[in-house]
Each structure stands twice: as structure tokens, then as C-alpha cells.
Amino acid sequence: MTTIFDLDYTLLDTVRFKEALADLLGMDVVKFNKSYRENFEEKGINYTLEAHLDALGRDDKKDIIEKFNKMNIGKYFYEKAKEVLLNERINCDKLVLLTFGDEIWQEEKVKRLGEVVELFDEIVYENDKKENSHFLKNLPTDSDIKIINDKFKETKEMFDEIVKSRSGNASGIEVIIVKSKYSEDTQELRNEIKKRCWRYCENIAELSPENKEVEQERKFAIR
Numbered sequence: 001m002t003t004i005f006d007l008d009y010t011l012l013d014t015v016r017f018k019e020a021l022a023d024l025l026g027m028d029v030v031k032f033n034k035s036y037r038e039n040f041e042e043k044g045i046n047y048t049l050e051a052h053l054d055a056l057g058r059d060d061k062k063d064i065i066e067k068f069n070k071m072n073i074g075k076y077f078y079e080k081a082k083e084v085l086l087n088e089r090i091n092c093d094k095l096v097l098l099t100f101g102d103e104i105w106q107e108e109k110v111k112r113l114g115e116v117v118e119l120f121d122e123i124v125y126e127n128d129k130k131e132n133s134h135f136l137k138n139l140p141t142d143s144d145i146k147i148i149n150d151k152f153k154e155t156k157e158m159f160d161e162i163v164k165s166r167s168g169n170a171s172g173i174e175v176i177i178v179k180s181k182y183s184e185d186t187q188e189l190r191n192e193i194k195k196r197c198w199r200y201c202e203n204i205a206e207l208s209p210e211n212k213e214v215e216q217e218r219k220f221a222i223r
């Protein structure tokens with residue numbers, strides 16, 4: 001089985017990471033988010049720290065980048081995320097970290113994840129267009145796939161691409177949606193996930209091995 005993890009808001013508490021980044025820039029989070037929106041989101045430009053420093057006209061760019069280089073972003077992983085990864089690594093043939101968005105910025109982040117990065121067999125950077133994803137199109141068709149992601153829409157697009165590459169065969173593809181700050185949480189969405197026989201988790205810690213033991217014990221007790 002190939003297990004594919006998303007990074008932002010699935011493994012990485014991107015809210016806390018952004019707070020740390022704002023701190024590094026000496027800005028409060030509200031100002032940082034405003035500046036992020038105005039300079040990148042609204043202009044449809046992908047974020048990089050260097051571009052942000054340029055947009056702000058900062059003359060301490062060198063200093064900030066030096067500090068950023070020393071940052072361990074792995075410490076902003078959600079609680080139990082590392083345990084989940086370790087457990088998944090034992091149970092799959094290939095562990096993949098798949099990120100969408102600006103390749104340079106995602107690479108910058110991944111480079112600073114620390115030791116956790118060694119758990120992955122492959123790290124894939126793709127732009128936002130799932131239909132252009134070389135990785136999704138070329139996944140082995142004779143192996144099961146597990147996708148763990150916080151965004152339903154993104155996951156659905158990934159799922160559709162994989163199914164397409166398997167001539168419409170959706171069997172052997174397991175999906176887990178992890179609720180995050182930015183994933184919508186409506187009854188309609190929950191119904192849609194249920195209808196697709198996908199799993200919905202409140203947080204990544206739910207997938208940790210100790211939770212699995214609790215779950216199994218519970219099932220045993222019911223029997």
C-alpha cells in the first residue's frame with residue numbers, strides 16, 4: 001500500500017507555523033495575515049518568505065532568512081502526528097508526503113521539518129492543478145492507496161485523478177479526511193464523506209496507534 005499524506009493542516013499545524021513566521025517578521029498575526037492576503041492571496045501569487053520580505057520593503061531580509069534557516073518547522077506538527085506517521089510507515093510499502101502550491105515555498109518548509117522528513121520514502125511537490133499531476137497519474141495500479149488530507153475538495157480531485165488512471169476502478173483506495181481549521185464542517189459534507197465510505201476524523205491524533213487499541217477494545221467489548 002502507498003500512503004499519501006498532505007502537509008498543511010493535516011500534519012502541520014499551519015496556524016501555529018504562521019504565528020511563528022509572523023513572530024519572526026516582528027508582526028502580530030492579524031497584520032501578518034492581512035499582508036499575506038493583500039500581497040499574495042488577492043493577487044493570486046504563491047507565498048515565499050523572500051517575496052514577502054521584498055513586498056514589505058524590509059532591509060533586514062538577510063537577518064530574517066538566516067533565522068528562518070535555523071527554524072525547526074517539525075515542532076509545529078499536530079500532537080501525535082509523528083506517532084501516526086511512524087505507525088503508518090510500518091503498515092505501508094511507501095510513505096509519501098504530497099504538497100500542493102508553490103513548489104519553492106513548500107520545499108523551503110519541508111527542508112526545515114527536521115528529522116521527521118526521513119520517515120517519508122518520497123516527497124512530491126505539485127502545483128494546484130490536480131489534473132496535471134504526474135504523480136497521481138502514475139501511481140502503481142496494482143497497489144492499494146491511502147490518502148490522508150484535510151481538504152475534501154482537494155481530496156476528491158486527487159481521488160478522481162487516481163480513479164481515472166485506473167480506468168474508472170475505485171477499489172483499493174482508502175480516504176481519510178482530517179478536520180482542520182480550514183476544512184468546512186457541515187452535515188452535508190459529513191453525509192457526502194459517509195456516502196463515499198470515506199473516514200472523517202476530528203484530528204490527526206485519532207489515527208494514532210494507541211487510539212486504534214482503544215477503538216479495538218471498544219469493538220471487542222461490544223461483541
Ligand SMILES: [Mg+2]
Pocket residue numbers: 006007008009010149150151
Ligand atoms: Mg492541507
